[in-house]
Amino acid sequence: MSNICKAFEMSDMNEQKEHFSKLEIVERFGDECNGKDLYKHHEGCRILKRCPVCDALVLCQYSILHYNQDDDEYYTDYFSVGSREEAVELNEKYDGYEIEREYKGKKILF
Numbered sequence: 431m432s433n434i435c436k437a438f439e440m441s442d443m444n445e446q447k448e449h450f451s452k453l454e455i456v457e458r459f460g461d462e463c464n465g466k467d468l469y470k471h472h473e474g475c476r477i478l479k480r481c482p483v484c485d486a487l488v489l490c491q492y493s494i495l496h497y498n499q500d501d502d503e504y505y506t507d508y509f510s511v512g513s514r515e516e517a518v519e520l521n522e523k524y525d526g527y528e529i530e531r532e533y534k535g536k537k538i539l540f
């Protein structure tokens with residue numbers, strides 16, 4: 431499977447978010463791999479998801495920033511991946527900040 435989710439080609443952010451809301455969970459990778467944090471800021475995780483519309487895989491990185499006691503900011507990054515193996519490789523190579531910088535494929539950083 432090497433389809434690319436069409437949300438990566440959309441120019442409207444609300445359309446993208448609406449499309450990404452359809453994603454289904456394939457596998458939870460948790461928050462750590464090889465000693466690298468799989469998120470930015472203070473906490474988070476990565477989850478491999480599948481778009482049922484495009485039949486494509488999307489690696490999602492969720493990050494939470496704690497501003498103060500009761501104020502959190504949530505961020506989600508989306509990376510188009512061709513296979514589960516590619517997602518696992520990204521987890522093993524890059525922490526939350528590195529994947530944003532180093533990933534050369536299609537990505538959307540919210």
Ligand SMILES: [Zn+2]
Pocket residue numbers: 434435436437449481482483484485486
């Ligand atoms: Zn899609």
